[in-house]
Amino acid sequence: MTHSAAACYSIADLRTLARRRLPRAVFDFFDGGAEDERTLAGNGRAFERWQFAPRVLVDVADASSACSLLGAPAGMPAAIAPTGAAGFGWR
Numbered sequence: 001m002t003h004s005a006a007a008c009y010s011i012a013d014l015r016t017l018a019r020r021r022l023p024r025a026v027f028d029f030f031d032g033g034a035e036d037e038r039t040l041a042g043n044g045r046a047f048e049r050w051q052f053a054p055r056v057l058v059d060v061a062d063a064s065s066a067c068s069l070l071g072a073p074a075g076m077p078a079a080i081a082p083t084g085a086a087g088f089g090w091r
Contacts, residue, residue, distance in 0.1 A: 018089075026088040 008014045019027050033040030065076040 022089065029085060030089055 003017075005014065005017065008017060015031065018030065022030070067074055067077045069077070069079055
């Protein structure tokens, strides 16, 4: 039985921990999707297709994390989405 996030080794472990720690309404808010949850299911399938492909002995001297987000240049691929009800899980 996992009691801390440090002991979690997968998203499933984190989900189980969250289910135990959060009030049901808060867990359901984070875990669920809108309406028929088709986008939620599609996102899960898309992430399952991702795999890390480490490359060794590759010159990274000129590597850059710069990209374009919504048509604007960004120094790294990160964005902050609206976080209204996300405060429910602040702990």
